Amino acid sequence: MVGALSGNLAMEATYLKAINQALHEEMARDENVFVMGEDVAELGGAFKVTEGLLTAFGEERVIDTPISESLIVGAGVGAAVLGMRPVVEMQFADFISCGFDQIVNTAATLSYRHGGKASCPMVVRAPSGAGVHGALFHSQNPEAWFTRVPGLKVVAPATAYDAKGLLKSAIRDDNPVIYFEHKRLYRSIKEDLPDGDFTVPLGKAEVRREGRDLSIITYGGTLHQSLDAARIVEKEDGLSVEVLDLRTLLPLDREAILATARRTGKVLVVHEDRLTGGIGGEIAAIVADEAFDYLDGPVRRLAALDTHVPFAPPLEEFVLPNTNKIVEAIRNLAAY
Amino acid sequence: MVGALSGNLAMEATYLKAINQALHEEMARDENVFVMGEDVAELGGAFKVTEGLLTAFGEERVIDTPISESLIVGAGVGAAVLGMRPVVEMQFADFISCGFDQIVNTAATLSYRHGGKASCPMVVRAPSGAGVHGALFHSQNPEAWFTRVPGLKVVAPATAYDAKGLLKSAIRDDNPVIYFEHKRLYRSIKEDLPDGDFTVPLGKAEVRREGRDLSIITYGGTLHQSLDAARIVEKEDGLSVEVLDLRTLLPLDREAILATARRTGKVLVVHEDRLTGGIGGEIAAIVADEAFDYLDGPVRRLAALDTHVPFAPPLEEFVLPNTNKIVEAIRNLAAY
Amino acid sequence: MAEQDGSAAPAPVAARAAQDVELYYRMKLVRAFEERVSRLHRQNKILGGVYSGAGQEALVVGICAPLEPGDFTAPLHRDLGVFLMRGVDPGRLMAQLMGKETGLSRGKDSFLHGGDIAHGVFGSSSMLGSSLPVACGAALKFKIKRERHIAVAFFGEGASSRGDVHEAMNFAGVQKLPVLFVCENNRYAYSTPFEKQTSIENIADRAAAYGFRGHVCPGNDLLAVVGLAERVIDSIRAGGGPGLIECKTYRWRGHSEHDPALYRDQEELLEWESRDPIPLFEFYLDKRGHDINRLRAETDEKVNTTIQAAVDFADRSPYPEPEEALEDLYVGQGAAPGAPSAAVNGRRPIR
């Protein structure tokens, strides 16, 4: 059935294309899957993530909505409760604030308040992240608003493979999943993807690089900067840095976090979200509690500065983490 | 001018009455202060916090609104930008999710995006907290959604004195302040308040009890349970526990946090908000980074379990922190 | 589907009489349930917030009467009656209110935030208005799957001020969804009178802002409500797009059982107490030739038995075990429990 499509799958795909493929394949696989959001149909989405879906599946399953994020999420819940598998889109993750109540109060509590006798198999896709001159309202990383809400799952893929595999898992999961896709990665990364269907399990982190001296725990946009930094300090300082990609932010893969912390004894958490209240605090707290005896140095965090993401290039650069800043943080912690 | 009122001030006042007094006095002091929310006028609020204001200040300054939290906050911003000092009420803190976007995107970024040439002297009052059979939607502690938002200030008084003094400071502050009042404390605590005007500075924590063996860092509803627990372990175990009341949650009083951590070398963070994503993670991370060399044991957290606050009494009891659970956590950590 | 053979339809007059008796029973059941709940609250057997719908039974019964199994309903906090009308077991409903293991939410949530999807009842969050987008989503499913079902969302005139209500009605209009919005206009939102909530007379008039029809009806007149509901629901079911019915009614008790409602005019209360939907309907039954004294006695007995059984069941039911607080947050990886229409059931329509 997906014959024509799967012919392409072995080819190189961008992060964006990987998401698009996952949507195509899941819609073909399960007729209860449908897509809803602003400009997702004829336009194919502001970033072209939903391109081609309208032609392939028709306007009953690819629905352009009015500008109403609360309705979009709420209607997703209503359809999901009756067995549909809606994939709803926030045009930018920033606007998720307008659908906030429906996510944290209607969707996240649904199974709980129905005594486990109702489910909400919905995915909320939200293009997040900075570094594209988006300023205050097109650069946000809102993940930590949701990682504190039981009943939700939260994912943030950093590779094209994960983008595709995690989206498929999210769609097949019976719980509400918030899927943050980093828009700076859309076209900046490309990978060969395997042919045919594959999934990436929710809740499992992945060691992207093994190391002995120090662990970086990260996800999403800063994974690549962290890997670059690890390569630089290996070459220039002879440091062996392990890099753990969380991939799923709720539930956290505590085992993987503690394993890497115990292995190297030094932890640097890196994320593009702001420092204060970012998920780094939670991770540092877990490490400082459960791996305390293994620590050879303070648990450090490198994140965006505690402000909004500003517009002028020198300001944005100053606020966001980048490879150089990570290199410096690694050196500092290694020298501790 | 507040003569008739101030006659009463030296008397014993509940936490609730202290808030009510602060509103009366600030409205008398500054005619730009006004109050707005659902049922705040004739009813005097669902908890009677705004009782008497309508009679004293008339319906132009004590405004019953339709049920529209987004409007309530947004209109607060508009009035505040023009020099008014609105104190807006969410009937329960839980419903702040419906005014979420206006708080985090309109109010919190206002000064920043106007290049410092506009201000938003608004207070959002929100009765929060569990332990009153409120279940999922009348028990929430949503503070950590806001402590990660620069541009906001967040307070959570635990005593009648602070409730009054912090509210006055919040009203006089030129920035948006989210003021969480714990509804279990409304009538359960009483204090003699000093006569006349007094304020409590924003951003300053307070050591409620000095100690040598271990520090509890807490705020709001769990302060009293923590103090009780400290007394119990002193008597029964001879342990000397320091208790720090944060009072303001954004900005955090890092100096006070680090001072107590360095003094005792063992930190237990306690809050009624859920463990994962609660402000305890942030505090533990600060301690694990900046007081690492002083630590004699892991940084521990005691908080509500990672679920929603359930209704049936055995469930609610199981989920929420209480004095016994704190006693146990102290003993565990002390024995480390 | 193949035509049903054999079973002849009952003669119209007899059918009408049976339906009337059934409606009467339902309305009295709801009333008695409401009253019992208030009493149990005073006895501290029901904790937390209790929001009585006493006085508003006619509209709940009337709107639900024409509904069919598989239809979706999202009641508001005052709508115990919707649960009873959709066929939710009264014992489980009572257990829900008491926080017992056998309740709809297994003790997790209170009052009407627990639902019963198998009977087509969605347990709304507390956030007023938030169930209207949800109902649109249910209706969207019916549309996509070409099912002849409808979704019904109940909301107060107070909740009508929330943005979600607007977003939902607008979307319903654009998509021509099979959804019925029911505004229970009981003149107060907690202490706030209608005039301070909005500056128009009828919430129903807002339907025009979304391209569908609004209807106002006397909410305490069961006959009027049923008649209108049948007409509007038939049209929605036939693909005519959304509808809005505003029922003018009145909240007899305080906002919650904690509220003495001192802000209300006693004259107004008296006036509306005299518009009690039950005697009004008895008057009609009498006119229709029912032996009203006998019917009342029989109905009361049946009602009392049902309610006592429900209370006994709930009373006997245990509280959940503490550790269950951590269950039900997530459902497993298997098929969704609230799966497609087969699972969604409800009462046969009363007609």
Add this chain to the structure above:
Amino acid sequence: MAEQDGSAAPAPVAARAAQDVELYYRMKLVRAFEERVSRLHRQNKILGGVYSGAGQEALVVGICAPLEPGDFTAPLHRDLGVFLMRGVDPGRLMAQLMGKETGLSRGKDSFLHGGDIAHGVFGSSSMLGSSLPVACGAALKFKIKRERHIAVAFFGEGASSRGDVHEAMNFAGVQKLPVLFVCENNRYAYSTPFEKQTSIENIADRAAAYGFRGHVCPGNDLLAVVGLAERVIDSIRAGGGPGLIECKTYRWRGHSEHDPALYRDQEELLEWESRDPIPLFEFYLDKRGHDINRLRAETDEKVNTTIQAAVDFADRSPYPEPEEALEDLYVGQGAAPGAPSAAVNGRRPIR
């Protein structure tokens, strides 16, 4: 206030002519500014999202013309013209778009999210519709303080679907606030045509749902817009409560400069390009006896000078220093910078 003595009002005819010339200048200034911004974006001198209001100048100029200093305006993302009409310095506005230190937000935010409260221009967040509650708050201040000012909130027909718009209009109706809502109906919200956003013909008809009056007007006809705006604003200022004006117009360019807008019918575009507000108004000026060729030349020169000066100023202005990213998050403990009305200024009305 004491009556102003001395200065006689200019003779009506001359005043009218002067006003017409001024309006013409403003409209051309806005158009030229828009076009220059698009060019600067192509030249990579303006980064990020740029949303052209080209083609919609008449409505912006027409609505703002009757405004007075102290009035409050909340423009939408396509409303550069509102800034220019309220007296915001074109150089600072250009610097804002380029992210320069001298811009309204000192480089903090992009495009139109920076405001200038001193000139009564609120910088809205990106979240569509969110400025309507804010405008209600400004209007509430005017009401509480008994100031004869009004607040104006602009929004697109797309934004009209957001809950905030409903909550704001409802509150404005209840409180009879001095607020004017202006819907710029340009037929598209990004790629989504009006028919997929709502199922009614006029957003203005929604005013009835909130107890005030709505007006539809041809948004590219400056004369029509000014005439209506004067009438409606006078009534609001006089205490008549809120108003809603819907201007039918069209977005000439893509949603943003990145958008080729392939989803649109070229016929439709052509039709609307031919409703260019500038020649339409020139036609009128001609009828009124102005020497239109001379006026055009003079105006163009003035416009070009102003814009070139603005670009030069912005070009010369430095970027902010990196560390400034941490400034302006909070204001100090002194008096609010955006203090009461004295500080709120704007252009004198053009009339």
